[in-house]
Amino acid sequence: MADASPPVPPPPPVGAPLPAPPAAPAGAPRRPLWKRPLVVFPLVIVASAVSTAGVLMLLSNIYTRKWESRETVFRVVDLPPGTVDPAEWGKNYPRQYDSYKRTVDVIRTRHGGNEAPPLKRGEPVGPEASKLEIDPRLRVIYSGYPFSVDYREARGHAYMLSDQDVTRRTTEFKQPGACLHCHAAITPAYHQKGREAGIPDDRPREQLMKGFEVVCKMPLAEARGLVAHPVSCIDCHDPQSMQLRVTRPAFLVGIGELAKGEAPVPHLPSVERWRLEGRRGTYDPNADATRQEMRSLVCGQCHVEYYFQKDTKLVTYPWHNGLRADDIERYYEATAFTDWTHKDAGTPMLKAQHPEFEMWSQGIHARSGVSCADCHMPYVREGAVKVSDHHVRSPMLNVNRACQTCHRYPEEEIKARVEVIQGRTRELLDRAEDACVDVIRAIADAKARGATDEQLAEARKLHRAAQWRADFVQSENSRGFHASQEAARVLGQSIDLARQGQLKAATIKTGK
Numbered sequence: 141m142a143d144a145s146p147p148v149p150p151p152p153p154v155g156a157p158l159p160a161p162p163a164a165p166a167g168a169p170r171r172p173l174w175k176r177p178l179v180v181f182p183l184v185i186v187a188s189a190v191s192t193a194g195v196l197m198l199l200s201n202i203y204t205r206k207w208e209s210r211e212t213v214f215r216v217v218d219l220p221p222g223t224v225d226p227a228e229w230g231k232n233y234p235r236q237y238d239s240y241k242r243t244v245d246v247i248r249t250r251h252g253g254n255e256a257p258p259l260k261r262g263e264p265v266g267p268e269a270s271k272l273e274i275d276p277r278l279r280v281i282y283s284g285y286p287f288s289v290d291y292r293e294a295r296g297h298a299y300m301l302s303d304q305d306v307t308r309r310t311t312e313f314k315q316p317g318a319c320l321h322c323h324a325a326i327t328p329a330y331h332q333k334g335r336e337a338g339i340p341d342d343r344p345r346e347q348l349m350k351g352f353e354v355v356c357k358m359p360l361a362e363a364r365g366l367v368a369h370p371v372s373c374i375d376c377h378d379p380q381s382m383q384l385r386v387t388r389p390a391f392l393v394g395i396g397e398l399a400k401g402e403a404p405v406p407h408l409p410s411v412e413r414w415r416l417e418g419r420r421g422t423y424d425p426n427a428d429a430t431r432q433e434m435r436s437l438v439c440g441q442c443h444v445e446y447y448f449q450k451d452t453k454l455v456t457y458p459w460h461n462g463l464r465a466d467d468i469e470r471y472y473e474a475t476a477f478t479d480w481t482h483k484d485a486g487t488p489m490l491k492a493q494h495p496e497f498e499m500w501s502q503g504i505h506a507r508s509g510v511s512c513a514d515c516h517m518p519y520v521r522e523g524a525v526k527v528s529d530h531h532v533r534s535p536m537l538n539v540n541r542a543c544q545t546c547h548r549y550p551e552e553e554i555k556a557r558v559e560v561i562q563g564r565t566r567e568l569l570d571r572a573e574d575a576c577v578d579v580i581r582a583i584a585d586a587k588a589r590g591a592t593d594e595q596l597a598e599a600r601k602l603h604r605a606a607q608w609r610a611d612f613v614q615s616e617n618s619r620g621f622h623a624s625q626e627a628a629r630v631l632g633q634s635i636d637l638a639r640q641g642q643l644k645a646a647t648i649k650t651g652k
C-alpha cells in the first residue's frame with residue numbers, strides 16, 4: 141500500500157543568507173522578502189510541485205483503499221440460504237471470521253470478562269467458574285432450582301453450545317429443545333422441521349414458526365442432534381446482501397409484542413414511528429428498524445429475559461408491558477407464571493435470566509443511540525479497511541476502540557469510571573442478596589413455628605418481588621454498567637420489599 145504521507149521536500153531555508161539585492165537608493169525602504177521575484181518564483185514552483193505530488197499520492201491512496209475495500213466483499217463462494225458453517229462464510233469474509241474465532245479467549249476483567257477452564261462432562265465445577273462458589277448466598281436464593289446446583293459465569297460465544305452440553309442443569313435435569321434457541325445456529329433446523337410439518341418454502345415465516353414450535357417441545361438431547369454450531373454468521377446476516385437481520389422466532393414475536401404495547405421506547409425510534417403511523421400489521425424489525433437499531437437488536441435476540449410457556453415450552457420474551465423489571469413482573473403476575481417453588485420458603489418464584497438488552501434499554505447509552513455493537517464489536521482498521529471486530533467480548537479488554545472513540549479520557553480513567561459504577565452496584569446487590577436470604581430464613585422459621593400458607597401469603601409475595609429484582613441485577617452481566625441508575629432503583633426496591641417481607645414473617649403469631 142502507498143505510504144499515506146508523501147515525502148515533503150525540505151522547505152526553503154528560512155533566515156539563510158540570500159543573494160545580495162541590488163543596492164537600493166539610499167533612504168528608500170527595502171522591499172519585503174516575499175515581494176522579491178527571486179524568492180517568489182522558486183517558492184511557487186516548489187509549492188506547486190509538492191501539491192501535485194500530494195494530489196497524485198492521495199489519488200493512488202484512495203484507489204488502493206477503494207480496491208481493498210471492494211476486495212472485502214469479493215465472493216469466493218456462493219452462500220446458499222441455509223449455510224450454517226462459519227468457515228464457509230469465512231472464505232468470503234476472512235477478516236470477520238478470524239476475529240469471530242477469537243471468542244475462545246478466557247481473559248478476566250474485574251467484574252466480567254471470560255473465565256472458566258473448559259469443563260468436561262462429569263468433572264467438578266472449578267471454583268473460579270462457579271457463581272455459587274463465589275457467592276454462596278445464591279445457593280440459598282435458588283434453593284430447589286437447578287441454578288442452585290450449577291451456575292457459572294458466562295464466557296465467549298465459541299463455548300455456548302458445549303457449555304450447555306456439560307452444565308449439570310442439563311445433565312441432571314430434564315430440559316426441552318427450547319434451550320437451543322439461543323445456544324446454536326438453529327434457524328435452518330427450524331425451517332427443516334417446519335418443512336417436514338408441511339409448510340412449504342414459499343411461506344418462510346410460517347415455516348420458521350412451525351419448526352420453532354416443534355423443536356421447543358422436543359427433549360433437549362434429541363433436539364441437540366439438529367445443530368452443530370454456536371451462534372454463526374447466518375444468525376445475524378443475510379447471506380446474499382450481508383445486511384444485518386434478526387432470525388430468532390422468540391425475538392420476532394417479543395419485539396412485536398413490545399411494539400404493540402404502550403411502554404415508551406425512545407431508544408427504538410422505528411418502534412415509536414410504527415406506533416405513530418397507525419400500528420399497521422406487525423412491527424417487523426427486519427423491515428422497519430434502522431441500521432443503528434439493528435446493531436443492538438441482533439444481540440437482543442438472545443441477551444434477554446425469557447421463559448418457557450408451560451406446556452408448549454415455547455421460548456417467550458415477556459415484553460408485553462415494557463422492558464423494565466417491574467413491567468416484566470406485571471406480565472408474569474397477569475399470566476400467573478412461576479419458575480419454581482422455593483424449597484425453604486415455599487414461595488412461588490421467578491428466575492431472571494441475562495436481561496442485557498432490557499437493562500441497556502434503560503441506560504444513557506441507549507438513549508444516546510449507542511448500540512451494543514459500538515462497544516462490543518467496535519471497528520478495527522485493517523490496512524485500508526474498517527472491519528467490525530467479531531471478537532465479541534468485554535469492552536474493558538478493548539477500551540481504546542470501544543470507548544475512546546467517543547470519550548477522550550485516558551484508558552485508566554475510563555476503566556476507573558466503569559469500576560466505580562460496578563463497585564457501587566455490587567455493594568447494593570450485596571445488601572439486596574443479604575435481605576433476600578433473611579426473608580427466606582424468616583419465612584422458613586415461621587413455617588417451622590407452624591404458620592399456615594394463608595398466614596405466609598403476604599410475606600411470600602414480598603419475597604417473590606424482592607428476589608426477582610435482586611436477581612434481575614445479579615443475572616445482568618454488566619454489573620450495573622448498562623444502566624447504573626436503573627440498577628440502583630431496582631435494588632433499592634428489592635431491599636425494601638425483602639425487609640418488609642421479613643418483618644411480616646417474623647411477626648406472624650402461631651401457637652409456638
Ligand code: HEC
Pocket residue numbers: 249250251252253254436439440443496497498500501505506510511512513514515516533534535536558617618619621622
Ligand atoms: C457503552 C458501551 C456498552 C454498550 C452500548 C453495551 N455494553 Fe455490554 N458491557 C459494557 C461494559 C463496560 C461491560 C462490563 C464489562 C466488564 O466488566 O468486563 C459490559 C458487559 C456486558 C456483558 C458481560 C461481558 C463480560 O465479559 O462479562 C454482556 C453479555 C453484554 N455487556 C452485552 C451487551 C448487550 C447485549 C448490549 C446491547 C443490548 C450491550 N452489552 C451494550 C459496555 C457496553
Ligand code: HEC
Pocket residue numbers: 290291292293294295303304307309310315316318319320321322323441442443444445446455493494615617
Ligand atoms: C433467550 C435465550 C436463551 C435461552 C432460551 C437459553 N439460554 Fe442459556 N444463555 C443465554 C445467554 C445470553 C447466556 C450468557 C449470559 C449468562 O450466562 O448470563 C447463557 C448462558 C448459559 C450458560 C452458561 C452460564 C451458566 O448459566 O451456567 C449455560 C450453562 C446455559 N446458558 C444453559 C441453558 C439451558 C440449560 C437452557 C434451557 C433451560 C438455556 N440456557 C436457554 C441465552 C439463553
Ligand code: HEC
Pocket residue numbers: 226227229230233236237240371372373374375376377382384431434435438439513517526527528529530
Ligand atoms: C451476533 C451477530 C453477528 C454474528 C454472529 C456475525 N456478525 Fe458480522 N456483523 C455483525 C454486526 C453488528 C456488524 C456491523 C454491521 C453494520 O454496522 O451494519 C457486522 C458486520 C459484518 C460485515 C460487514 C463489514 C464489517 O466488518 O462491518 C461482514 C462482512 C460480516 N459481518 C461478516 C460476518 C461473518 C463472516 C460472520 C461469521 C463468521 C459474522 N459476520 C457473524 C454481527 C454479527
Ligand code: HEC
Pocket residue numbers: 252253254255293294295296297299300301303304321322323324371375438439440441442443512513516517532533534617
Ligand atoms: C444466538 C444467541 C446469541 C446472540 C445472537 C448473541 N449472543 Fe452473546 N452470548 C450468548 C450465549 C449463550 C453466551 C454464553 C456462552 C457461554 O457462557 O458458554 C454469550 C456470551 C456473550 C459474551 C461473553 C459474556 C461473558 O460474561 O463473558 C458477550 C460479551 C456477549 N455474548 C455479547 C453479545 C453481543 C454484543 C451480541 C450482539 C452483537 C451477542 N452477544 C449476540 C448468546 C448470544
Ligand code: HEC
Pocket residue numbers: 504505508510514515535536539542543544545546547554557558624625
Ligand atoms: C458512540 C459513542 C459512545 C461510545 C462508543 C461510548 N460512549 Fe459512553 N457515553 C456516550 C454518550 C453520548 C453519553 C451520555 C453523556 C453525554 O451525552 O455526554 C455517555 C455517557 C457515559 C458515561 C456516564 C454515564 C452516566 O450514567 O452518567 C460513562 C461512565 C460512559 N459513557 C462510559 C463509557 C464506556 C466505559 C464506554 C466503552 C465501553 C463508552 N462509554 C462508550 C457515548 C459513547
